[in-house]
Amino acid sequence: MTYRQRLSLFIIIDSCIALTSIFISRFLVDATIDIFIKPVFISSLFLLLSHHIFSLIFKLYKKAWEYASIGEIIIIFNIVTSSIVTSLIIQQMIMQKTYFRLFAVAWLLHMILIGGSRFTWRLYRDSLVRKNIIKKRTLIIGAGAAGTMVARQLLKSNDNYSHLHPVAFIDDNVKKHHLDILGIPVLGGVEKIESVVSKYSIENIIIAIPSLHKKELNIIFQECSKTNASTKILPMLEDLITGKVSVNQFRDVQVEDLLGRDPVVMDMGSISESITNNVVLVTGAGGSIGSEISRQISNFNPKQLILLGHGENSIYSIEMELKNSFKDSSIEFITEIADLQDEKKMMSIMEQYSPDVVYHAAAHKHVPLMERNPEAAIKNNVIGTMNVAKAASWHCVKTFVMISTDKAVNPTSVMGSTKKLAEMIIQDMDKNSDTKFVAVRFGNVLGSRGSVIPLFKKQIENGGPVTVTHPDMVRYFMTIPEASRLVIQAGALAKGGEIFVLDMGDPVKIVDLARNLILLSGNSLEDIEIEFSGMRPGEKLFEELLKEEEIHEEQIYPKIYIGKTTDLHISEIHEIIDNFSDLEKDDLRERLLNLANNKVISQTNATTPILN
Known part of the structure; x- marks a missing residue:
């Protein structure tokens, strides 16, 4: 349907709704009122005209109703209220009298019919999408602003991630436990991840806390790794703010995310x-x-x-x-x-x-x-x-x-x-x-030439084993x-x-790094074995910075x-x-x-x- 066809259709529907609300309210309020007397008839025409004028002002006809939400309800309220008030003022000017109850009921009917006509399309589309797409049950970790954004996006999204369906939140804020957000329950803290995944047949986990500290992320990831669910993470907070990525562009958890320390902030002025x-x-x-x-x-x-x-x-x-x-x-x-x-x-x-x-x-x-x-x-x-x-x-x-x-x-x-x-x-x-x-x-620098990470990744790609020199070696x-x-x-x-x-924070055990890489690759510790090869010449169990x-x-x-x-x-x-x-x-x-x-x-x- 072209934009002109769509606009014409909505104008016709809204015209019928505006006039119908006046006629129905007349029978509900006072059937003795002659709807065709000149002042009331003129007021009805002005109601129709003002509705379309305010609809253009508030850009009602440009809204994509398959994504309608609270914002669209507020716009409909402003348009209907402005139209009714304008009609009452004109009626008072012409008749020196107003049928207030008539237009009050008309306002209510106008709101219900206009809003209903729009949101019916969204309900129809959502039900149609749900029927045609098999969605994977998804657990969102973090019931804050970012987690709510992710849930809302997944509930209405029609992009590559529309196959994910949020069924539960996990959040350590006890005040949110047992509450529903967007109809999705908050089932407990991080310690409940394994049991929630099992009970609700979760297939995907999304960590939706962009400002999460590395140590906290490590704890969450270790809990997620106890399950068979695929784990994704929200992009960095600064990338969301600057618009480099959107809230639904999830990525795999990287080994860099699990370092257990936060990066140094540079003094831009002196540099x-x-x-x-x-x-x-x-x-x-x-x-x-x-x-x-x-x-x-x-x-x-x-x-x-x-x-x-x-x-x-x-x-x-x-x-x-x-x-x-x-x-x-x-x-x-x-x-x-x-x-x-x-x-x-x-x-x-x-x-x-x-x-x-x-x-x-x-x-x-x-x-x-x-x-x-x-x-x-x-x-x-x-x-x-x-x-x-x-x-x-x-x-x-x-x-x-x-x-x-x-x-x-x-x-x-x-x-x-x-x-x-x-x-x-x-x-x-x-x-x-x-x-x-x-x-x-x-x-040690992650990913540099000759470092342990590329070696481990290659060994994992080859089906293992991953060789670690000593179980107690830390770096x-x-x-x-x-x-x-x-x-x-x-x-x-x-x-x-x-x-x-x-x-540099706390040193990392090399064997823990190997385990995390195996889990991040989508394998289990049973699939890829870890072997201890013995310390090489010149190596120490631990390093010192000073x-x-x-x-x-x-x-x-x-x-x-x-x-x-x-x-x-x-x-x-x-x-x-x-x-x-x-x-x-x-x-x-x-x-x-x-x-x-x-x-x-x-x-x-x-x-x-x-x-x-």
């Missing part, structure tokens, strides 16, 4: 001051962390962003991505393929671009591989860091931010030891340079965007010589701490750099661990500065 219209260089820009740092830096509109890396494919990929994502910006994206061990090349790049800020993300980070190749770890993590840092200092870079790791605390691996030596190098350079040198230390985890935000925030907070550490003697109790920024400076064995680091190629792997590994753990006797209290 913008340090990046906007400045030249920024990122080493390792093609890696997981380096590429994300580059993405987030681009949001602050630097003058130039130099993407430096060793692998041409990864650098090309991030360059193309950024140029496409920020094609309307004035940022100049520059790529440099270079090896950190090439000191002259590092000097040349710093001289050519004169960056204001350097984010040093390039490093070898795979623990077992570095155990077998300690000389490679020294070349990249120690010598490479020294080369980039010296070049930055020589060419007056304002701030140099090095990415470190929690494995540099009481290190038991070659990788952790070399990162600890790199920290010592930049802390020493900060004493002898106008450049502000800082390090940022954080735990700190954060997402790639969070890690990158910390690095950028540290650069803005830097005064020189600090080691910034994120309050040594006891490094800890400052106060936070310098919400969820960010600063570690105290410890002994810097610069002369011993130089000795290892000069002689590592002549040492056996086991001897080299032992010397690295001893030096990183302060198990050395310095020949002199004075250390040789790196800048000489």
